[in-house]
Amino acid sequence: FHGTPRSYNTQCTECGSRFNIEYTCEGCDYDICNECFKQKTMTASEKKADAKRKAAEEKERQKAAAERRRLQEEEDEKHRKKWDPKTHFAENIISPSDKNKDPDGNKSKGFTVWCSDGYGNDGWHSYEGSPTKEFDTTYATKKEANERARYLFQWKNPWGLGAEEFEQHAYEIDKSTKEGM
Secondary structure (H helix, E strand, O other), rough: OOOOOOOOOOOOOOOOOOOOEEEEEEOOOOOEEEEHHHHHHHOOHHHHHHHHHHHHHHHHHHHHHHHHHHHHHHHHHHHHHHHHHOOOOOOHHOOOOOOHHHOOOOOOEEEEEOOOOOOOOOOOOOOOOOOOOOOEEEEHHHHHHHHHHHHHHHOEEEEEEEEHHHHOOOOOOOOOOOOOO
C-alpha cells in the first residue's frame, strides 16, 4: 500500500484487473486497483453497507433479466403461433381426408382446389399457354376450399417461400375476396 504507481502493464493481485491500478510494490510484486483498494480500506460498517447495496443491485439486475426473458418468451410464443398453420387452419385443411383427396369425393357438388404454376402472357416470360392444372382436393364448402387454397399458397407453395416470407414481401391474400382465390 505504500508503493508508487507504475505506468506500465500491471495486474491487480486481488481481482486480476489490468485497469485503474492505484498502488504497487515492485519488491513484493503486489499491485492493487482503485476498487480493491477502496474495499481493503473500508470500515466494517462501510463494508456492510456496500454489501447490502451490491445485493440490492444484483437483485434488481436479476429481476430485470427475468423480465427481459419473460418478454422474449412471450414474443417467441406469439411468433410461433402466428406462423404455425395449426393456429390458422382446421386439421382437415392441413391433412385432408381420403374423401377430400378423391376427385369424386363430394359427388361433383363441392368446390375443387387445384394447383398450377406458370406465368401469364406478360411479354417477358416464355408463354406456352395456361399452366397445367393439378387436382389437390375437393371440399363441400367454399370456405373450406378457400382455406385449403390459402394454406397451399402461403405454406406449401412451389417457390419454397414460407408464410412469413409472403408477409415480409407483401404477398398478402385478401381474405375479403367474395369469389375465392
